[in-house]
Amino acid sequence: MRDRVLDFLSERGTLADERAVEYLLQQRDPLGFAAHLLQAFREPPLVITLEDIVDAGSIARAAAERGVLVSVPRAHPALMPPSVPASLRGTGVPASDIAEDVRILKDITGRSTCEGTLADFARYFRHRFHTLAKILRSRPELGGAMELAKAKRLTRDTAVIGMVSDLRTTKNGHRIVELEDDTDALSVLIPADSALAADPIVTDEVIGVTGHSNDRGLFIAKSIAHPDIPVAKAFPGTPEHIRVGFLSDVHVGSRTFLADRWEKFRAWASNGDEVARSLRYLVVSGDVVDGIGVYPRQDEELLLDDIYAQYEALASMLRELPDHLKVILLPGNHDAVRPAEPQPALPAPVQKLFDSNVTFVGNPCTLSLHGVRILAYHGRSMDDFVSSVPAMSYTRPLDAMREMLRKRHLAPIYGGKTPIAPESEDHLIVDAVPDIFVTGHVHAAAVGEHRGVVLVNSSTWQAQTTFQKMHNIEPMPARLPIVDLHTGEAMMKAF
Ligand SMILES: [Fe+2]
Numbered sequence: 001m002r003d004r005v006l007d008f009l010s011e012r013g014t015l016a017d018e019r020a021v022e023y024l025l026q027q028r029d030p031l032g033f034a035a036h037l038l039q040a041f042r043e044p045p046l047v048i049t050l051e052d053i054v055d056a057g058s059i060a061r062a063a064a065e066r067g068v069l070v071s072v073p074r075a076h077p078a079l080m081p082p083s084v085p086a087s088l089r090g091t092g093v094p095a096s097d098i099a100e101d102v103r104i105l106k107d108i109t110g111r112s113t114c115e116g117t118l119a120d121f122a123r124y125f126r127h128r129f130h131t132l133a134k135i136l137r138s139r140p141e142l143g144g145a146m147e148l149a150k151a152k153r154l155t156r157d158t159a160v161i162g163m164v165s166d167l168r169t170t171k172n173g174h175r176i177v178e179l180e181d182d183t184d185a186l187s188v189l190i191p192a193d194s195a196l197a198a199d200p201i202v203t204d205e206v207i208g209v210t211g212h213s214n215d216r217g218l219f220i221a222k223s224i225a226h227p228d229i230p231v232a233k234a235f236p237g238t239p240e241h242i243r244v245g246f247l248s249d250v251h252v253g254s255r256t257f258l259a260d261r262w263e264k265f266r267a268w269a270s271n272g273d274e275v276a277r278s279l280r281y282l283v284v285s286g287d288v289v290d291g292i293g294v295y296p297r298q299d300e301e302l303l304l305d306d307i308y309a310q311y312e313a314l315a316s317m318l319r320e321l322p323d324h325l326k327v328i329l330l331p332g333n334h335d336a337v338r339p340a341e342p343q344p345a346l347p348a349p350v351q352k353l354f355d356s357n358v359t360f361v362g363n364p365c366t367l368s369l370h371g372v373r374i375l376a377y378h379g380r381s382m383d384d385f386v387s388s389v390p391a392m393s394y395t396r397p398l399d400a401m402r403e404m405l406r407k408r409h410l411a412p413i414y415g416g417k418t419p420i421a422p423e424s425e426d427h428l429i430v431d432a433v434p435d436i437f438v439t440g441h442v443h444a445a446a447v448g449e450h451r452g453v454v455l456v457n458s459s460t461w462q463a464q465t466t467f468q469k470m471h472n473i474e475p476m477p478a479r480l481p482i483v484d485l486h487t488g489e490a491m492m493k494a495f
């Protein structure tokens with residue numbers, strides 16, 4: 001379909017960039033949508049961007065509202081700019097009328113036991129393997145999965161479960177996945193022409209494979225299973241329309257912190273519309289300050305070069321928000337805690353700078369707001385997903401988030417950019433299924449869904465960084481994703 005869409009556009013003298021193509025491909029009828037889109041332009045741009053698509057929708061909608069029909073065709077329903085869902089229009093309860101209901105369900109803070117010895121790592125990976133293997137074993141096709149040592153000796157069809165220790169592609173385009181369990185190692189071959197070849201498998205995840213061993217000791221894969229989450233899940237839904245805002249990557253202290261955009265957010269939160277008045281919680285998912293010495297020559301990009309000054313500035317920014325807004329704050333890789341994940345909450349001397357309406361938790365953290373289960377994770381592992389899986393990109397964080405849920409692990413790849421502390425249990429496993437899963441880190445902004453779980457990536461309050469400039473990444477700053485806890489519907493507010 002991708003080729004057909006590209007051909008369709010080029011035959012009409014235009015092209016589309018990657019994000020626009022992805023958007024078109026997500027439509028039920030990509031070619032019909034593209035045809036409507038072209039009609040909405042007086043003259044199609046040389047390269048259509050996602051912003052062009054949104055603008056085309058706005059023009060069509062504005063014209064329709066004014067009753068102007070000349071030269072503007074009827075807009076394709078999906079061409080309309082992302083609108084505010086019904087449950088976020090005029091139904092909110094004033095946040096000041098809602099009693100706080102926050103429960104921290106899972107958090108490493110105060111429970112870290114690891115010393116980082118070799119024995120700790122061995123125990124950590126054994127825990128990861130056995131926990132995820134147990135989930136996989138509940139699948140009918142993997143119920144009788146064999147140990148690798150046994151499966152190797154059989155040539156009939158069988159099933160195995162293993163942790164991926166290595167991945168490579170042969171010169172003929174076949175993929176070799178090296179698996180390990182407690183008994184042995186096994187080389188799995190995914191033929192180049194198999195549909196399985198596109199599966200974004202990564203190292204150190206746990207997968208199930210059905211197939212058979214050939215006479216050369218290779219296990220030829222027929223199917224591959226990831227632990228994933230159950231297919232259908234209903235959103236629990238609070239009785240009232242309680243709203244939660246998600247932000248992250250504020251990077252206070254950086255020269256590129258967007259103070260003017262934050263001020264717009266503050267003004268809206270304090271004196272804004274019905275949604276602002278009903279906003280009861282803010283979940284802040286890490287990189288709340290820019291930190292000190294996080295990357296080489298960072299001092300040149302800092303406005304505040306004292307870590308306490310950075311947190312003090314943030315504390316006074318949060319103090320200016322309305323009292324009815326409860327803040328839950330977790331650290332990221334720029335914050336003043338150990339970088340190894342799971343990260344504990346910010347230390348007591350930092351917490352003391354803040355008012356009591358801020359609750360400090362670790363990264364990741366599972367919490368319940370009025371019974372709605374939220375998994376909040378800063379998202380450092382997205383660096384490793386983007387560098388390991390060619391199809392992934394910093395501008396599409398939901399792809400990596402869906403893979404985290406499929407793999408039931410927030411940071412499966414070990415030895416990349418994400419440092420992992422070998423706790424006695426693997427806290428990065430997604431054991432209980434969340435209702436909302438939020439990440440930050442990549443400075444994008446997105447809302448979506450995977451098997452009934454609401455996905456949120458929570459923007460940034462920092463302009464383009466040096467790293468992003470080098471990699472040609474445009475951030476999407478000053479967006480606030482908001483979820484209505486009655487329905488799970490989301491909207492994106494821009495400042
Ligand atoms: Fe960040």
Ligand SMILES: [Fe+2]
Binds near residue numbers: 287333378440442
């Ligand atoms: Fe980050």
